Amino acid sequence: SQQGEEDPQALSIQEGENATMNCSYKTSINNLQWYRQNSGRGLVHLILIRSNEREKHSGRLRVTLDTSKKSSSLLITASRAADTASYFCATKETSGSRLTFGEGTQLTVNP
Amino acid sequence: GAGVSQSPSNKVTEKGKDVELRCDPISGHTALYWYRQSLGQGLEFLIYFQGNSAPDKSGLPSDRFSAERTGGSVSTLTIQRTQQEDSAVYLCASSLSAVQNTEAFFGQGTRLTVV
Numbered sequence: 001s002q003q004g005e006e007d008p009q010a011l012s013i014q015e016g017e018n019a020t021m022n023c024s025y026k027t028s029i030n031n032l033q034w035y036r037q038n039s040g041r042g043l044v045h046l047i048l049i050r051s052n053e054r055e056k057h058s059g060r061l062r063v064t065l066d067t068s069k070k071s072s073s074l075l076i077t078a079s080r081a082a083d084t085a086s087y088f089c090a091t092k093e094t095s096g097s098r099l100t101f102g103e104g105t106q107l108t109v110n111p
Numbered sequence: 112g113a114g115v116s117q118s119p120s121n122k123v124t125e126k127g128k129d130v131e132l133r134c135d136p137i138s139g140h141t142a143l144y145w146y147r148q149s150l151g152q153g154l155e156f157l158i159y160f161q162g163n164s165a166p167d168k169s170g171l172p173s174d175r176f177s178a179e180r181t182g183g184s185v186s187t188l189t190i191q192r193t194q195q196e197d198s199a200v201y202l203c204a205s206s207l208s209a210v211q212n213t214e215a216f217f218g219q220g221t222r223l224t225v226v
Contacts, residue, residue: 103153
């Protein structure tokens with residue numbers, strides 16, 4: 001099964017609202033990363049949080065990591081229609097170098 | 112090049128034929144990943160290469176799938192005797208190092224359709 005599992009699978013909000021997506025994983029990790037994908041093609045890296053970090057910010061993005069619960073969340077504040085995309089978390093396990101992706105959250109921001 | 116390049120962008124092939132998918136990683140990136148993504152699904156890990164180390168092939172779904180990385184740069188994913196269930200987008204990514212805390216850069220993928 002996938003190392004990372006996102007929740008919810010789909011999220012629909014109005015422009016200006018905040019969007020929160022969650023990710024759970026199973027093993028010990030070096031870091032956790034969030035990616036964005038438009039139109040089912042290449043993914044774009046958004047943010048990386050190391051296992052010894054608890055929170056990280058980048059522009060309108062805020063990521064938290066709770067290694068005791070093996071979970072992370074991605075918050076997008078003041079969402080825009082252009083934020084509509086699929087968002088994936090990916091984990092880099094301590095036992096190897098595989099970068100494992102979850103199933104993703106489809107975010108729709110309505111104008 | 113400026114980014115990860117994959118070719119072809121789209122490939123339609125007949126069931127039973129072999130296909131080769133190519134990935135040109137970013138120059139200097141030692142790690143290279145291949146993933147498969149079916150419509151509306153997540154990314155399924157296939158294989159990764161790190162420098163001169165033996166590749167991690169544990170994600171390859173069957174012995175019809177193989178991959179090479181020549182000279183630590185260009186990689187080719189080969190699917191022999193293609194089946195309809197092989198239809199998917201095949202994504203390649205590279206990073207400076209598979210071990211350190213670095214991001215992966217993705218190509219635009221190859222959309223494979225087996226008819």
